[in-house]
Amino acid sequence: MRIAVIGAGGVGGYFGARLAAAGNEVTFVARGAHLEAIRRSGLVVSSPLGEFRAPPASVVANISELGPVDVVLVAVKLWDTEDVAGQLRSSAARTAPVLSLQNGVHADGILRDRLADEQVLGGVCFISAFIREPGVVVHNGTLQRIVLGPYRDAQKATSDAVLATFHDAGIDAETSDDIERVVWEKFVFLVGLSATTAAVRAPIGVVRAHEESRRLLREVMAETVAVAQASGVRLDSGFADDRLDFCDTLPADMTSSMHHDLEQGNRLELPWLSGGVADLADRLGIPVPRNRTVADILAPYVMGRPAGHA
Template identity: 80%
Template sequence: MRIAVIGAGGVGGYFGARLAAAGHEVTFVARGRHLEAIRRDGLLVRSPLGELRTSRDSVVAGISELGPADLVLVAVKLWDTEAVAGQLSSSAAHRAPVLSLQNGVHKDTVLRGRLTDEQILGGVCFISAFIEEPGVVRHKGTLQKVVLGPYGSGAAETARAVLAAFRDAGVEAEASDDIERAIWEKFVFLVGLSATTATVRRPIGVVRAHERSRRLLYDVMAETVAVAQASGVRLDSGFAEDRLAFCDTLPADMTSSMHNDLGKGNRLELPWLSGGVADLADRLGVAAPRNRTVADILAPYVLGRPAGS
């Protein structure tokens, strides 16, 4: 397959390199020092599952440089989704199926604003990976899983082909007949982990060990479940308790991308996480005061470290 990977960070870089190693023709879209390093040495992935390195000519600086593709993987930060969708719609890859492995539940709605419904595959990934230095992606642990599925029957054959490509690349990949539910299931946990580790400014072990921060974790997830149910997604009422129990199984030092971004003074995905839950709750007439408070507390940091701090 000819695969375009938009965003060569932890998620896009890792899965793109795996697909390239399996013989697919993978082209990354990257920028800045990361782009320069890949052009010089290829993209290096350091993983407990084995080291990978892509070719030096596997990267371009913009979506406009992409040729026709059989699949587009979107793995940029959420605030770039609208721009990516617009650029894709006028590129040579504009007819390709698009699979977003981004966080959140808003991503595919944004993509549908510029691309056809039949192009969009629903997907969610589970991995801890990040850019260690320009040109290098570090995979932490061995978890590397993708769940995907079509939103309608028209894309079922495409979904099967993409699923097979991931499996052939050694990635744990599952098909879902209710991909919207699968995306929301991850979202519940992601919102809880991100909200609490960022506001407490400590890893999950600290959050879950204290009665009041543990309650915050549960409340944030329970509100997200209520918003999902009000949106028509079939989540069980006890799903927040299930995710809280799951949090007890995580390594104590585990944290979230938003916590890491906050510490580095980077822009935050807050408007699509707790902020997104609170906004959806307002529109649906559902109460989400804990998520709204998290969004308010972190609001000064959404665009990065405030001046003078």
């Protein structure tokens, strides 16, 4: 397949390099020092599953430089989604199927609004990976899973073709006939993990070990389940308790990308996580006091570390 990967960070870099190593024609869209390093030496992924490399010729600086492709993988931060959709619409890749591997439940809606609705497949990924230095991505552990699926019956053949390509590249992947539910299931956990680790400023082991912060974790997730149900998504009312049990199985030092970004003074995806839950709840007339409080507490940090804050 000819595959465009927009965003060559931990997620896009890992999956794109695996696909390139399997013989697919992969083109990354990257920026800054990462772009220049890939141009010089290619993109290297260091993983317990082996080392994968994409060649130097596999990167461009802008979406406008993409040629026709068979599928587009979107792996940028959520605040870049609208810009990506706009650029895709005027590029040579404008008719290709699009699969977002971004966090949350908002990205697919943005893409479906701005591109042809039938282009956008649903998907989620499960992986821990990050840029160690320009041109080098490190994969933590062996988890590297993607679940994808069609929003419409007419997309099933495309979804199956992308799945086969993932399997041929050694990626743990599967399809779902109810991909919207799967996206929300991940979102419930992601909101809980992100909200609590960032608000407590500690990994999940600390959060779950204390009665008050454990209760916060459960209630943040329960509110998110309520918003999903009110939105017409089939989630069981006990799903928050299921995810709380899952949190008890996680390594004690596991944290969230939002907690990491907070600690580094980087911009936060808060408006699409707890802030996004609160905004959706407002439209639906549902109270979500825990998520709203987390969003309010972290609001000064959304654009990065505030001036005057060490």
